[in-house]
Amino acid sequence: MHDGSSALALVLGGDPALYAIVWLSLVVSVSATVFAAAFGLPLGALLALSHFPGRTAVIVVMNAFMGLPPVVVGLAVYLLLSRAGPLGSLGLLFTPRAMIIAQTLLVLPIIAALTRQTVEDFWAEYRDELTAMRIAPLARVATLLWDARFSLVTTLLAGFGRAAAEVGTVMIVGGNINGFTRVMTTTIALETSKGDLPLAIGLGLFLISLIVLVNAAAWGVRRAGEVRAG
Amino acid sequence: MRPPVSDLPLVLDAVSVVTREVALVRDLSLTIEPGAPTVLLGPNGAGKSTLIRLAMGLIAPTSGRVTWGGRAESDGRRRAMVFQRPVMLRRSAAGNVSYALRAAGVPHAARARRVAELLAQVDLAPLAGRPARRLSGGEQQRLALARALARDPEVLFLDEPTASLDPAATKAVEDILRAVAQSGVKIVMATHDLGQAHRLAGEIVFMLRGGVRECAPADRFFAAPATPEAAAFMRGDLVI
Numbered sequence: 001m002h003d004g005s006s007a008l009a010l011v012l013g014g015d016p017a018l019y020a021i022v023w024l025s026l027v028v029s030v031s032a033t034v035f036a037a038a039f040g041l042p043l044g045a046l047l048a049l050s051h052f053p054g055r056t057a058v059i060v061v062m063n064a065f066m067g068l069p070p071v072v073v074g075l076a077v078y079l080l081l082s083r084a085g086p087l088g089s090l091g092l093l094f095t096p097r098a099m100i101i102a103q104t105l106l107v108l109p110i111i112a113a114l115t116r117q118t119v120e121d122f123w124a125e126y127r128d129e130l131t132a133m134r135i136a137p138l139a140r141v142a143t144l145l146w147d148a149r150f151s152l153v154t155t156l157l158a159g160f161g162r163a164a165a166e167v168g169t170v171m172i173v174g175g176n177i178n179g180f181t182r183v184m185t186t187t188i189a190l191e192t193s194k195g196d197l198p199l200a201i202g203l204g205l206f207l208i209s210l211i212v213l214v215n216a217a218a219w220g221v222r223r224a225g226e227v228r229a230g
Numbered sequence: 231m232r233p234p235v236s237d238l239p240l241v242l243d244a245v246s247v248v249t250r251e252v253a254l255v256r257d258l259s260l261t262i263e264p265g266a267p268t269v270l271l272g273p274n275g276a277g278k279s280t281l282i283r284l285a286m287g288l289i290a291p292t293s294g295r296v297t298w299g300g301r302a303e304s305d306g307r308r309r310a311m312v313f314q315r316p317v318m319l320r321r322s323a324a325g326n327v328s329y330a331l332r333a334a335g336v337p338h339a340a341r342a343r344r345v346a347e348l349l350a351q352v353d354l355a356p357l358a359g360r361p362a363r364r365l366s367g368g369e370q371q372r373l374a375l376a377r378a379l380a381r382d383p384e385v386l387f388l389d390e391p392t393a394s395l396d397p398a399a400t401k402a403v404e405d406i407l408r409a410v411a412q413s414g415v416k417i418v419m420a421t422h423d424l425g426q427a428h429r430l431a432g433e434i435v436f437m438l439r440g441g442v443r444e445c446a447p448a449d450r451f452f453a454a455p456a457t458p459e460a461a462a463f464m465r466g467d468l469v470i
């Protein structure tokens with residue numbers, strides 16, 4: 001317990017370097033969630049409403065990709081962005097942008113798969129009504145996403161949680177460079193291996209609090225919205 | 231604007247709908263003309279809902295032909311439908327009507343006024359801002375009516391619209407339907423409620439086991455049903 005309290009004091013003590021780490025963690029994970037949502041929400045909804053040969057296979061693969069190992073995603077993006085890789089000329093490797101790209105790929109299947117499930121349930125309920133109103137396919141997607149908005153908050157939270165908690169991709173494509181690409185999870189990994197347990201524990205507690213806080217806020221928004229919109 | 235084309239008369243010609251070896255509707259022929267409300271009367275399972283879905287264009291017949299105003303294809307922009315249990319969008323009452331107006335192609339500038347008119351027409355104006363899913367069953371059914379009327383329909387189909395409502399809510403819906411019919415909208419309604427058929431129908435289509443058993447003006451039907459099944463149904467016997 002002594003370790004934990006001194007660690008918290010360290011974290012809350014106002015060390016600017018530490019705040020930079022926390023800030024970068026938030027920026028990377030929130031950006032990745034936003035980008036993944038921009039693609040994953042429409043993708044999942046389209047998949048929920050479409051029928052084509054091989055659809056089941058796509059759904060199975062997408063669901064399986066929810067459990068993609070972060071280090072493998074990191075490795076793939078590393079190969080893509082490394083000097084010799086196809087996108088090497090962009091010079092993105094070991095930058096926060098690379099971390100956002102990698103986490104987006106990690107979160108995308110989660111958001112798409114959960115959205116597909118949610119929207120499919122809504123579609124079962126709305127099908128007759130929307131068909132009778134002659135709503136065009138793309139407008140159906142928009143309608144279902146909007147009407148499922150409160151349920152989809154949970155989907156986005158699942159995506160954000162995954163991004164904020166993982167260490168594998170950001171370590172590989174970010175490189176854990178001090179003051180540039182170091183985030184909370186990579187710091188915890190590094191400090192633990194260095195033996196600076198108080199800092200690691202403090203950051204760990206802080207990371208957990210942050211995730212709880214984000215979830216609580218999202219939950220509050222969801223509840224308030226549900227009360228207003230029914 | 232395209233020249234208005236009529237969906238009437240609506241003709242079902244030797245139509246069958248078969249799913250998984252079961253015939254929901256068998257070799258049914260029926261013509262729906264403009265005029266007083268047509269009520270599809272019959273016990274549950276007679277094929278009333280299937281007929282309405284065919285006429286609305288929601289399902290295609292397994293065999294036979296459906297035509298609207300002589301055309302086999304119709305975009306259905308002037309047909310609207312109210313279900314027994316309408317699904318309320320997760321928006322306000324006004325939001326639901328506004329959505330339907332948008333779907334019907336009503337320009338944005340005209341929508342707010344139409345929303346107010348339609349909500350007033352179904353007596354829901356004070357509840358415009360209320361989440362639709364918080365409305366009572368009767369209020370939801372009236373909102374579903376407003377949503378259907380937003381399409382400015384030529385034909386309005388209703389599938390047992392008051393089956394799960396109490397008498398007061400039923401009366402409110404029927405009053406609206408009467409006014410709608412008087413404004414020139416053709417109403418085609420399925421019901422198993424004899425009293426409701428009595429109150430609303432101009433024409434009765436009596437259905438049994440996936441077919442039309444009898445089709446007659448309402449007064450003639452109620453005075454002297456031509457078939458023993460219809461007579462039995464009107465006596466209150468269990469006809470299946």
